[in-house]
Amino acid sequence: MPKIKYKPEVLHLVVVVAIALFITLATILIYNTTSSINKGVNQYSDRLASQKSDLIKNTISYEVKTLINFSACLSNYKTIPENVIVKDITALENSMTTAEAVFIADADGDVIASKNVTMNVSHREYFRNSIKGKICVSKPMYSEPDGKMVNFITVPIYGDYKRIIGIVVGVYNEHIFSDMLDMSFSGIENDSNGYILNNNGEVIMHGNYVLGDDVPQFDSFFSSELLSDVSETDIATVRDNFMKVGSSGIIKTTYNNERYVILYDGFSEIDNLHYLVIAKEDVVSAQTNSFITKNISMYIFFIVILLLVIIAYILIVRFTFKRLKNANEHISRIAYVDSLTGYSTWDKFVLDAKKLLQYEYRRYALVSFDIDKFKAINDMYGHDEGNRVLKLIADTVNRNIENTETFSRINSDNYYILMLYHDDSQISERIRNLIQAIEYEITEFVPVLSFGVYRILDSNESIRRMGDLADIAKRTVKYGDDSAYAFYTESMLESMREEKRIENEMQNALDMHEFCVFYQPKVSLDGNVNLTGAEALVRWIKDGNVISPGKFIPLFERNRFIVKLDFYIMDQVCIKIKQWRNYYKDLLISVNMSRVHLKDPQFAEKLYSICASHNVSPSNIEIEITESAAYESLETLV
Template sequence: MDETIIKKRFKKTVRLTVCVGIFLLALGIFLAVFLVYTLNKVAKDQIKAETVEYISRFDKQIAANFKMLDTFSSVITNSGIEGEENFAQVLTDVSERNAFITIAYFNSSKEGTIVTQGKQARLYLPLSSLQDEIQTVVYDALEEKRSISDLFVSEFSGKTVFVYGVPVYKNGEVAGALVASDHIEIFTDILDGNGVLGGNGYLHMIDSDGRFLIRSHCAVVKEKVSSIFDGPYLERCAPEAVRRALQNGEEVSFSFPYQGETYQSLLEPVGTNGWYLFCVNTVQASSHFIYTLVLVIAASFFGVLALSIFLLYYDYRSVQKSNQELIRLAYYDDLTGAYNLFYFCQKIGKRLAKPQSCSIVAFNLFQFKFINEIFGRDQADKLLCDISKTISQHLKEGEFYCRDTADSFYIFLRDTRQDAVCTRLNTLFDEITNSTSLDSDFRVSAYCGVITAGERGKKAYDVDQLMTLVMFALSKAKEKRRSRICFYDASLHETMKLENYLEGRMQYALETREFHMFLQPKINLKTNSLGGAEALVRWVEDNGVVICPDQFIPLFEKNGFCVQLDQYMVECACQKIREWIDKGIEPIGIAVNQSKSTFYESDHIDALCRLVEKYQIPPKLITLEILEGLAMENIKELNRKIEQLQKTGFQISMDDFGSGYSSLNTLAKLKINELKLDKGFLREASLEGNQRSKIIMKQIVQLADCLSISTVVEGVETKKEESFIRSLGCNYGQGYYYSRPVSSKEFDIRYMEDRRGY
């Protein structure tokens, strides 16, 4: 072979080698750049995800502190301890248990009690004397807003702190503000860990002006600058653009050089007071990494290929792991590990798609919020985990359950027979009660609602309907208390329909005056004459259908509509008295029932005064009847309300005395004008041989007489009963023996016509 041919082949080989080399190098560079781009994107996504996770922890810490304040706020609301002498000590105990630096309570008059760790409590301190940051939070709370202050140096503790504030309610109205301060370092443990970006990152906290609030000890920039605008951080950025983004609450991503290395960074808004998390990735930026990869690829394409395969596999594994974590967060409860409600409903939907019968159980604990308050969050969480474990042990194949929030559990059972379901649930309840994890003699009590689905002859429900109906059954189980299990059946369905109908029509009925006032006379037993009347409400629809009081009164007391209805009945009584006066008829007093919600309305007395002034009638002709149970809750507060009403001229009567809570001590303390003895008391005392009840009833009448309280006996139905109450010395009798409740028109004809010309 001649030299020319050899040279030609050599040149061809060189050209081919160069082309292949260039191709491989270009391919390697392309792969390297693509890989680096992917890595950079993953790194940015990782920084983003990591920062969001830490923001979530930050939010949970704030939420936990707010929950502590909300819990104590509810204690103040329900107990009234803010007016007691040891209130400052209670605040001190709460502060020590929750590690607050300062905790304070301000009433609606903007005077407060302030307790600071290691210092003497300050009482009756005017809000205006405190720092502006504290005043702002207190005013927000008094306007029913929860808020957090900016950082400031506390004049009480001398530390840099911020303040939480929540409103405190009384009778549905804001009565005060509960505030507590904590130093910013409480978030240091959250931000200053070694696990940020797998140990390759760190976090600072800054404000919207770029000032550092919390510094990480792991920072690569050692200079103690006060703001990110003063250090090396923004050498590659336009500071004004970053400043505008911070002021607008926008996310900012950038990189900065420091001592020959480049670091990726992210500014993510926290969502509170304009604060930001400043996350820095200590792994070098991509440019240096690209050169390293290119050199590696130039040395060995197969090495780059192997590295690429490894990195792709690693990325795949990371994505797979992240996907598993997302599934866990999407479908499972963090605390107990049970399904969450979303996944539970999803599984039920799949089961209902096939012809299959089942039972859905909604399960709650009685007084769980008090378990949280008495035993603490940790013990309550442990109890929920134990309950979850117990439920899982009682499930059969194909059954499942979930936890929603707090103590709400839902169970899917394959059994549909009520006796079988009751047996299983009672066994479950007994085991939960007997194996409680609370370190006390306290026994956990549970109740549940049940609905069956998929049985022949029964209406088919979708998932949303099932969950709505089982919650209705659960609410009825809580009301009954005598039975821990309530099944949704035809009767409960009718109850639900009726309640929905009544609630949908009640406002219209009030506006169109479908509620009618009936009157039942009270007879003066001394003179055998008319001594007054009691106003009773009757609901008569436009079509003439009469709705019984026991069908709508309990519902109105539950949904709060009784406040409007009570006010309406008082106005009806005022109208009737005005009508008698205008006709020249000597008026009599009318007694009107007052529910608990109405009696404690903040403007109740003013509203009553406006009514009697509107109709120009003497207030003494209106007797307000309160139930006996109301007197057992807070006698001091009740007496204060009674005295205010009596000063304006109204008469106060205690209704249904003897129906369940009777106490002679309570009777002695209450400053009422009239006492109405329950008909059940009369029935028992009038029985032959029941001498003890007669003696008790006689003593009550005599005691009332000594206290200048007139007595009315309800439910008098026979001559014998009337003779009996006369022998006791009672002042008035009321009942069917004299008259049933009649319309106000019929009452006028029967009782009021002969009282003209007084």
């Protein structure tokens, strides 16, 4: 039998190949691990950027939708009298909280506005674009005629056969959007610059450049010095993405020896706008620096001593996965865990609610509740105690829901519960039980809780919309003496709109003396039927129609306009007493006053001052308040 020869060169080759293979595999694994962490950080960064951009994107999208809805009502505006159109424009301006003004420009650029102005905007770029059928958001420019720096949002007006007959223009102070763009990226002040760009990368809006001279200012993003370190290929990719609706991405660059992360996120409803934020990389991904350094050190050490590198490799893999797990947990905790209560944030609530609503055989309601006058509780007991109460309420809710339900503290003292139910009586019973449980836990004071319930009929409806409708129901029971709840009905939405209309008109009605005082006589029954006094009753007379006090008095008590109205009535009564003085010397007039006044220590002094200004004796006036209100404020009255 021939002897097998030992060939050390073969063994050496095998060892070299094994080492090379091991190094290759180790390199690939280390690279993939590092890439995974970087990808996680990028996803985290993108998620935070999306959260920060939602406010301004939603604001602009809402304004666009409002203008689109208005333009849809103008398809035949050429046949409508101009004074009617001006009235509609004024009503729209009063209902919009963000826009400074709204006007219409016809196909020739001539303007119709709520103010009496003569102006033609056909030379404006936003007019030329929008008259071609585009929805446009303009760069800041001087407005005519007041000369302010404003942004214009424009939408076309379509007539018959989809023919464009004009445009609707919303005017917005540039500071409204620049302040929104100055939001903090990481929770640290002055850590990022925000912009709104068009498809070509031109700046439409910008924040206040809080990063200062660290980042060069630019009119066009693609010509900025900030991109000097970015390859032409990557820039071309970003250009392509800017031409797509709703596209997003991340770029990393170096400027003045400082690393920056640039994140962009396109508008889904406006096809030529993108939100862009610039932040220093160490703000976004500082947690990766030490890990990358350790990987490089361990890799060099692996080249020197194979055995130690193998051990180190095992340790680094374990360490890497632990760091990756911790990073993911940290990201999830920031986005999904409320730092105050330890339970779900709004984002987590939305995700969980959508999953639960997929089960069509289950009936769910969205319950919204909060603590009445929680600010007063904070002021009286301190913010630490207020935070303790919020945590206590969250713990109590958590103990009183099932595994097939979820809840979240949305903000401040506002909570949402996605609640299973069979009928309304079951919801009512659970709310009463929850009120009792919370009152049992909070011993320092008796909380007054207001609940609103929205029965979910369409599981595809947005969670935000569901919450808004539950909030509307909640508002109908707020500021009562005891905890209460209400179920949402369509009439509540109409009532809210009616209340908004009344609030828009109340001050003007007071100035125009539309609130009239009527006097219900009081006579003695001693046989002579003598007039002994009268009760002053207020009625709102508008356009010849009498508005019932039940429609405006409760609203005025909630928004405290009742204070102005009561003093106005008192003034009118004094005038009438002075007129009747020669005919009825000892006439006693009763005046109803709201309980709101009982919290004012200067109330009596103010009443006396009104009497004195008309030279009327206070003995001729009798103030009436409800018995329950008097007992509540007995100390003040005494």
